[in-house]
Amino acid sequence: MALTVGLRPLTRALLRPWARVPGAALGRPAAGSGDGVRCFGSPRVLVEPDPAAGVAVMKMRNPPVNSLSLEFLTELLISLEKLENDKTFRGIIITSDCPGIFSAGLDLLEMYGRDPAHCAEYWKAVQELWLRVYLSNLVVIGAINGISPAGGCLLSLSCDYRVLANNPKYAIGLNETLLGIIAPFWFKDVLVNTIGHRAAERALQLGFLFPPSDALQVGIVDQVVPEDQVQSTARSVMAQWLAIPDHARQLTKNLVRKPTADRLLQQRDADIQNFVRFISRDSIQKSLHVYLEKLKQKKG
């Protein structure tokens, strides 16, 4: 799939070939590689390759909460495209480098107080990340080591398999209604595909954030394991998935997922316009303001 985001100069600049990680992470040997295999990535995305296994671990590190800002989305897209195009890799594990947080979801500051052109560019990047992960030819496993609301949950749901750490704080779900906003139809479609119509109907309207035991029961994650076993479990699950011939697995994945992705692909521009119209409403901006204030006050 070609990377088609119509980006502004700032974000286009990020799309240069494979930026190296600055500072300490630069050229750090990948965990367990022992053979000089180097980590790479970008400021917010650390990629630990294991070429022998054909697997790369992609660690999100956009502190404090891995909110999906435009820059972060762009870096994730670059990393994913690079891995997708490198025949060395057959699978990726997406996880977080921010303790206790997988991803706080979309960056509210990209939609609050912004002009329509910015909101449109942002939404296009959100669409692009979803399409890239959801339709990836690679096996994509989510090693969910922290809380994962809204856009964080969408990212998880777009993986082929989800392993969640068993910590009651690590809730997962599409909680948009709690913010006074609405999960777009393609977020909803992915949830319905995963947990079924009735469970999704309740979860979406009530903005459920499922703690691990409930998450497993409803099927929004595939496995819940002790926190220190999330990465090793993701690795063993990956080995099972990689035992299947790539072409058969990829075509089957496409068969199952294409109709859902096509619904967005057929109306991307309309979806962007709809988002911009919705998010620009005074009432929605007010809801976002109230929610952001609540987040601030929680601290004080």
Ligand SMILES: CCCCCC/C=C/CC(=O)SCCNC(=O)CCNC(=O)[C@H](O)C(C)(C)COP(=O)(O)OP(=O)(O)OC[C@H]1O[C@@H](n2cnc3c(N)ncnc32)[C@H](O)[C@@H]1OP(=O)(O)O
């Ligand atoms: C058709 C129209 C469709 C519109 C659809 C729009 C779809 C949106 C989907 C989304 O993803 S919306 C985002 C939903 N996310 C959330 O509700 C999570 C909000 N955050 C939290 O609940 C908490 O931050 C946390 C993740 C549980 C972490 O808690 P913790 O106590 O560890 O940290 P905080 O002190 O709360 O946060 C630190 C810092 O980060 C800011 N922040 C948190 N989340 C976001 C975010 N999603 N976007 C931007 N900024 C965020 C928070 O405000 C703090 O900032 P400060 O400056 O340090 O005070």
